[in-house]
Amino acid sequence: MINSNTHEYIEFYEGTLPIILSAPHGGEILPKEIKTRTSGVFEKDDYTKELTLEIIKEFEKSLGKTPYAVIASISREKIDLNRKKEEAFEDKKASKIYDRFHNLIKFSKNEVEKKFAKGIYIDIHGQSHPHNYLEFGYMLDNSTLNLHETQLKEYQEQSSIKNLAKFSKQSFFNQLKGPFSMGSLMTNLGFDSVPSVKLPYAADNNYYEGAYNTYLHGSLDKRNISGIQIEFPYVNCRDTKENRQRCAKAFVSALTKFLEVHLEVNFPKIDCFEQNL
Numbered sequence: 001m002i003n004s005n006t007h008e009y010i011e012f013y014e015g016t017l018p019i020i021l022s023a024p025h026g027g028e029i030l031p032k033e034i035k036t037r038t039s040g041v042f043e044k045d046d047y048t049k050e051l052t053l054e055i056i057k058e059f060e061k062s063l064g065k066t067p068y069a070v071i072a073s074i075s076r077e078k079i080d081l082n083r084k085k086e087e088a089f090e091d092k093k094a095s096k097i098y099d100r101f102h103n104l105i106k107f108s109k110n111e112v113e114k115k116f117a118k119g120i121y122i123d124i125h126g127q128s129h130p131h132n133y134l135e136f137g138y139m140l141d142n143s144t145l146n147l148h149e150t151q152l153k154e155y156q157e158q159s160s161i162k163n164l165a166k167f168s169k170q171s172f173f174n175q176l177k178g179p180f181s182m183g184s185l186m187t188n189l190g191f192d193s194v195p196s197v198k199l200p201y202a203a204d205n206n207y208y209e210g211a212y213n214t215y216l217h218g219s220l221d222k223r224n225i226s227g228i229q230i231e232f233p234y235v236n237c238r239d240t241k242e243n244r245q246r247c248a249k250a251f252v253s254a255l256t257k258f259l260e261v262h263l264e265v266n267f268p269k270i271d272c273f274e275q276n277l
């Protein structure tokens with residue numbers, strides 16, 4: 001069963017898995033009582049709210065369990081929930097909405113730590129770069145991703161998955177772009193991704209490394225929930241309901257495998273793995 005409630009333009013889904021999803025930029029409600037922002041980025045990440053809902057449904061269908069999820073239904077024109085509070089809104093009436101979004105992520109992290117001791121936080125976005133890759137962000141820029149393994153390891157402390165090393169037997173390099181990295185797992189399911197074995201960095205330099213939410217809610221806070229930002233391209237991932245469902249199915253397979261390998265979480269087998277990996 002999926003438990004959810006909506007209040008103050010933020011939807012909250014109470015989960016049963018050590019996974020927390022957030023989608024800050026997919027909302028479209030424009031409450032008249034809150035002043036529109038005049039500076040910053042206003043662009044909506046189209047259909048990321050719908051894609052996140054498909055991911056929740058796919059978890060329910062394949063595992064009978066669901067992730068925690070915090071989803072904005074308010075427009076980014078009113079509040080940017082992936083920025084520091086001082087930069088997120090211009091009308092102080094938006095303050096309560098901002099706090100609710102971030103407090104629900106913090107609440108979910110506490111619940112996951114209480115129940116599972118460890119987990120993963122994923123901040124879901126949509127990008128419009130000319131390439132059609134998924135971009136996985138770990139708070140490391142594109143030139144850092146391109147470093148040799150021994151040099152790359154020096155950046156582990158700056159990464160939003162730095163504490164994955166407490167649980168994963170794989171090297172930091174392999175957590176980011178080895179065969180069982182999120183990028184490679186999605187690539188194997190037909191969704192080319194950066195970084196991965198196939199595309200270790202963005203050759204055209206179009207790459208989002210992660211922003212405030214990934215920085216704040218990932219394991220840079222020294223706790224045991226690592227954070228990854230995902231930027232889904234429009235074509236094949238967000239553009240039609242059918243593609244969102246197909247992408248959600250691959251994503252659930254990839255994330256489940258990622259958690260099995262790196263966090264030693266055991267799940268019942270999912271069909272998709274058997275066919276494709």
Ligand SMILES: [Zn+2]
Nearest residue numbers: 025045125126
């Ligand atoms: Zn975004």
